[in-house]
Amino acid sequence: MLTLFNVSRRGLLQMASVVFPAKALGLSATLLGLESLAHADHMPVADIFPTQPPELVREMVTVSHFDLKRVKELVEARTQLAGAAWDWGFGDWETALGAASHMGNRAIAEYLMSKGAQPSLFSATMLGQLDVVKAFVAAQPGIQRTRGPHGISLLAHSRMGGDAARPVLDFLQSLGDADTPAPTPLPEAEAAALAGTYVFGIANTQQVDVTLPDPKMSGGKMFTHPAQLLWTRKAGMGRPLFHLGDHTFYPSGGPSVRIRFAEDAGSMQMTVTDAEMVVTARKKQDGK
Numbered sequence: 001m002l003t004l005f006n007v008s009r010r011g012l013l014q015m016a017s018v019v020f021p022a023k024a025l026g027l028s029a030t031l032l033g034l035e036s037l038a039h040a041d042h043m044p045v046a047d048i049f050p051t052q053p054p055e056l057v058r059e060m061v062t063v064s065h066f067d068l069k070r071v072k073e074l075v076e077a078r079t080q081l082a083g084a085a086w087d088w089g090f091g092d093w094e095t096a097l098g099a100a101s102h103m104g105n106r107a108i109a110e111y112l113m114s115k116g117a118q119p120s121l122f123s124a125t126m127l128g129q130l131d132v133v134k135a136f137v138a139a140q141p142g143i144q145r146t147r148g149p150h151g152i153s154l155l156a157h158s159r160m161g162g163d164a165a166r167p168v169l170d171f172l173q174s175l176g177d178a179d180t181p182a183p184t185p186l187p188e189a190e191a192a193a194l195a196g197t198y199v200f201g202i203a204n205t206q207q208v209d210v211t212l213p214d215p216k217m218s219g220g221k222m223f224t225h226p227a228q229l230l231w232t233r234k235a236g237m238g239r240p241l242f243h244l245g246d247h248t249f250y251p252s253g254g255p256s257v258r259i260r261f262a263e264d265a266g267s268m269q270m271t272v273t274d275a276e277m278v279v280t281a282r283k284k285q286d287g288k
Contacts, residue, residue: 052080061086064096065103068111071096075115082115088237090274092253094149101126102152102222104160122148125157125172128165137175144178150240151252152222155179159221179224183242186228194229194247194261198270198281205234208270208281213240227252231259 048054056074060081063070075082085095097117100108109123121143124132136143144154155178158169172178191212198208213227227240231251239251247261258273268283 052078052084056081057084058086060084061094061096061099064099064105064108064112066105066108068105068108071108071111075112079115082112082117088150088253089233089239090251090254090257092150092239092251094253095120097123098149102148102150102157102160104162104221106161106164121146122154122157125154125168126161126165128158128161128168130167130171133168133171144172144175147180147253147255149253151180151242151255153178153180153224156222156224182225183228184245186243190247191228194268196268197284198268199284200279200281207234207284208232209234210241210270223252 046053056078060071060074061084063074082096085093085098087093095117097109097112097120100106100112101120101123104126106127109127113119113123121133121136124136147153148157155169155172158165158172161168195210195212198210200206200208209230209232211230211232213230223240225242228243229241229249230238231241231249232238239253241249241251241259243249244258249259251257251259254274256275258271260271260273262269262271264282267285270281270283272279272281
């Protein structure tokens, strides 16, 4: 005997996609009168359709940093992924081309543009296209101060471009302000005192680990200045923090976000302010 509960058609589709394997949906759909699912080769349409699957978008942007083979596999299957963009946190949007550009990965950048990725000031800088960069600066004075994904400066993109981008590097250095400013110094003892796990809810994922960065994450070609702390929500991606003074920081790629640490009622409290969103978390005591 088949018993039907009072659910919507969308709910029924969702239930069917969970309870029955794809090849079994033909029978169940026919019994339920959902003729559009009566063919065994048809999968239920996801609620996000026609949006690209988020897991593929994230993978596309990730592998565009370093894996040309996988980039080609993804783009050959879905050409539009050449223009994919992902928010790593705090509005730190990165395109696939942006990822290749700040890594100095010319092969991936050129492939993506051949498949329709939109060239940018940052890709032109890494590729050493001096005339293009000069045209941008002439058209929009001060644009050299614009930061790319993760807050990486335009000057850093020219460093990552190597010898081919050396003329662009020289030009940007002549402007005097195409690199990121140095953060306010933070003594090691103070940084260590801020490190720990901060809790803002009851779920395991409602915690943030604030840690001292790995010494390998020092300043260099990509980041001129080293991160002073690393901010990582449980099961999320780490965000380098840069000190503005008075134990107030901004995360890489989120220059308007403020993360402030202060003593409160005998324990350390962290307040994250991102536009209208304000999250307050308290540091776990040792052993608790």
